[in-house]
Structure formats: structure tokens, C-alpha cells
Amino acid sequence: MGAPLNLVVLGLSLSSSWGNGHATTYRALLRAFAARGHDVLFLERDVPWYAAHRDLPEPDFCRLVLYPDLAGLDAHRAAIAGADAVVVGSYVPEGIAVGDRVLAWARGARAFYDIDTPVTLAAFQAGTCAYLAQPQIRGYDLYLSFTGGPTLARLERSYGSPAARALYCSVDPDAHPRLDREPAYDLSYLGTYSPDRQPTLERLLLEPARRAPDLRFAVAGPQYPGDIAWPANVVRIDHLPPERHADFYASSRYALNVTRGDMIRAGWSPSVRLFEAGSIGTPLISDRWDGLGDILTPGREILCADTADDVLAVLRGQSEAERRRVAAAARAAILSRHSAAHRAAELEGHLREASGRRAPSMPALETVE
Known part of the structure; x- marks a missing residue:
């Protein structure tokens, strides 16, 4: 496995999962990374909307430090300079300025971890990306992307990344063990409100709920507008x-x-929902996108739906034995390929590879005193 690494991560949030999917991703990944014997420092911008909703203020797998503003990063310059590797995440407040500091200070491998790659590339086209400047991509030794497939070649060919590598989200199987409960809902959805997801949620959950008042549904997640007409058989959890x-x-x-x-247009962009639900043994119904079959096999490990009719055909027509078969197949695939331990090993390999390219004459990821 190699010598233990000293990693610094500057990410959107580790302390609060409120209104973002980044915290869940970082928690699973970095817990597993630390379990491999590595040391992790997570630097998080202290912002009021997360300060009011902190659900992991003191992680037991890494050091978490909140910094007040850009000037506050100066106190951590030595840690950034001396780290074996430094990772800057997408959507970090004032991320371009943060990235400039990391690229200037860090002497180890420097990586950008994009948990929102298709959104980032769309923002480049619109000239609105606030957390990454296009020229910075050439400066990062490694571009870790939540999206795989052709997007990786695009990042290298069109944006000049020295190495773009997929680092999908994952699941901690210990936190998501197989559970067999009496169901309260026939179909549920967990996710923060997003305008571009809402039409699909309307088509694949709200419309089936209206047409099947005898079935039970749930939608959990914050920031949904107050003017959404929720059917009476849909439970809302904020x-x-x-x-x-x-x-x-x-x-x-x-x-x-x-x-x-x-992410549908880019393909190869699995959500953590796939892995969390699948790990505990709940079968999934998903919209369609290129690359889904590389993650879970449609029809065997995951069910795809285009219309409300498709959803209702599953909810009303699939036998309990078939439901359990799909769930078991998904869980086996997730545990064999998509656990946090798998991702942590991938991350370590990518960082060591990047360090070797950065300083081929030096031992890989040698700590600078």
C-alpha cells in the first residue's frame, strides 16, 4: 500500500449535510481513506447556513478545521505546503482564489475534486463558474471527477488537464447495512430540490401518486418551493x-x-442514492442516462422508468420475490465495486500516480519538511 500519506482537503462541507451532497461523499471517502492509515486535515469555510445545521462537528476519522475567510487560510499555509497531497473541491466559497493559493503553496500533488463536473462544464460555457477558473485545470496535477466516460477525455483534450480520472461517489456499508423493515412507503425519493430534477420527480413520483391514491410515497430533502402541490399520499420530510x-x-x-x-447529458454520473439505497437492500427505479449500465445493470440490478405508467407497472406488477432478487443483485454489485473502501483505494492510487508525474526524480509523495 505504500507509506502513509498526509492529505489536506479543502471542500464545501464536512461538518454539515444540510442542502448539499458533498458532506456525505467526503465523510464516506475520507473515513475509508483514514482507515488505510493516512492522515487527513479537512479545511472548511465557516458559513452561517452550515453553522446552523452542523451534524458532524467533530469527526473521529480526520481533523476538521473551520476557517473564517480567505485571509484565514494563511494560518494553514504550512500544512498545505507540507502535505503529500492537497485536494480542492468544487463549490468551495471563493474557490478560484482558494485554488490560486493552493497552486502557489502546495509542494505535493495538487488535485481538484469535482463533485459537480457537468455543472462545472456548463458554467464554463456560460462564463459563470465561481469556484474554478479554466486556466487552473492545467495547474492541477489531477482532476478527480464525479463523472466518468467521455467527459474525462474532454477535460484532458479541451481543458488541458494533465490527468482526469473518475472518482465516483460511494457508500459506507457499515453505515448502510442490509435492513429488512416493514415498508411505510411504496416509493420514496431523497434529494435536495433542484429545478432541473423537478420535472422528472413530477413525472416519476408525483403523477404516480395522483393516479394511485392507495399507494404511499415520500419525498425527503430541503429547499422545495412552497407552491408545489403535493398529493395527499406523499409524505414530505424537510x-x-x-x-x-x-x-x-x-x-x-x-x-x-x-x-x-x-448529468444526464454527460452520462456516467451516478448519484449516492444508487449506492446508499442499494447497500441497505432497497431496489431502485431510475431515470435513464448513458453509462448507467457501467454502474448497475438495468433490468437485473436496477429498474429504469420513463413514464408514470412504467413506475406503476413496477409498484403494482412486480412480485415480492422479483423485488428481492433485484435488491440482492444491486447490493452484491455495490459491495463489490462501489464501497467507500474501493473509492479510497482508487483515490490513493490516483494521488500516488499524480505525485510520480509531478516529481519523477523524487520518491512518490515524500513529505517535505
Whole structure:
């Protein structure tokens, strides 16, 4: 496995899962990374909307430090300079300025971790990306992307990344063990409101709910507008912290996956919903996108739906034995390929590879004193 690494991560949030999917991703990944014997420092911008909703203020797998503003990063310059590797994440407040500091200070491998790659590339086209400047891509030794497939070649060919590598989200199987509960819902969805996901949620959950008043549905997640007409048989839950995700999914016969528009167009952009629900044994119904079959096999490990009729055909027509078969197949695939331990090993390999390219005459990821 090699010598232990000293990693610094500057990400959107580790302390609060409110209104973002980044915290869940970082928690699973970095817990597994630390379990491999590495040391992790996570630097998080202290912002009021997360300060009011902190559900992991003191992680037991890494050091978490909140910094007040850009000037506050100066106190951590030595840690950034001396780290074996430094990772800057997408959507970090004033991320371009943060990236400039990291690129100037860091002497180890420097990586950008894009948990929103299709959104980032769309923002480049619109000239609105506030957390990454296009010229910075050439400066980062490694571009870690939530999106795989052709997007990786595009990042290298069109944007000059020295190395673009997929680093999908994952699941911690210990936090999402197989659970067999009496279902409270026939179909549930967990996700923060997004305007480009809402039409699909309308088509694949709200419309089936209206047409099947005898069935039970649930939507959990914050920031949904107050003017949405929720059918009477749809339970609304404003926010579920990560430690309640497993119970929520286990309370559903099926879980719905809905993908953002930019990610559908890019393909190869699996959501953590796929892995969390699948790990605890709840079968998934998903919209369609290129690359889904590289993650889970449609028809065997995941069910795809285009219309309300498709959803109702599953909810009303699939036998319990078939439901359990799909769930078992998905869980086996997730545990064999998509656990946090798998991702942590991938991250370590990518960082060591990047360090070797950066300083081929030096031992890989040698700590600079």
C-alpha cells in the first residue's frame, strides 16, 4: 500500500449535510481513506447556513478545521505546503482564489475534486463558474471527477488537464447495512430540490401518486418551493441527516433515483442514492442516462422508468420475490465495486500516480519538511 500519506482537503462541507451532497461523499471517502492509515486535515469555510445545521462537528476519522475567510487560510499555509497531497473541491466559497493559493503553496500533488463536473462544464460555457477558473485545470496535477466516460477525455483534450480520472461517489456499508423493515412507503425519493430534477420527480413520483391514491410515497430533502402541490399520499420530510438515510430507504419498497439535466447529458454520473439505497437492500427505479449500465445493470440490478405508467407497472406488477432478487443483485454489485473502501483505494492510487508525474526524480509523495 505504500507509506502513509498526509492529505489536506479543502471542500464545501464536512461538518454539515444540510442542502448539499458533498458532506456525505467526503465523510464516506475520507473515513475509508483514514482507515488505510493516512492522515487527513479537512479545511472548511465557516458559513452561517452550515453553522446552523452542523451534524458532524467533530469527526473521529480526520481533523476538521473551520476557517473564517480567505485571509484565514494563511494560518494553514504550512500544512498545505507540507502535505503529500492537497485536494480542492468544487463549490468551495471563493474557490478560484482558494485554488490560486493552493497552486502557489502546495509542494505535493495538487488535485481538484469535482463533485459537480457537468455543472462545472456548463458554467464554463456560460462564463459563470465561481469556484474554478479554466486556466487552473492545467495547474492541477489531477482532476478527480464525479463523472466518468467521455467527459474525462474532454477535460484532458479541451481543458488541458494533465490527468482526469473518475472518482465516483460511494457508500459506507457499515453505515448502510442490509435492513429488512416493514415498508411505510411504496416509493420514496431523497434529494435536495433542484429545478432541473423537478420535472422528472413530477413525472416519476408525483403523477404516480395522483393516479394511485392507495399507494404511499415520500419525498425527503430541503429547499422545495412552497407552491408545489403535493398529493395527499406523499409524505414530505424537510431534511434527513446521513445517519437517518438507511432507515428511510429501508422503510420503502422501492427508492427513486432522479438525475440532474447536465448529468444526464454527460452520462456516467451516478448519484449516492444508487449506492446508499442499494447497500441497505432497497431496489431502485431510475431515470435513464448513458453509462448507467457501467454502474448497475438495468433490468437485473436496477429498474429504469420513463413514464408514470412504467413506475406503476413496477409498484403494482412486480412480485415480492422479483423485488428481492433485484435488491440482492444491486447490493452484491455495490459491495463489490462501489464501497467507500474501493473509492479510497482508487483515490490513493490516483494521488500516488499524480505525485510520480509531478516529481519523477523524487520518491512518490515524500513529505517535505
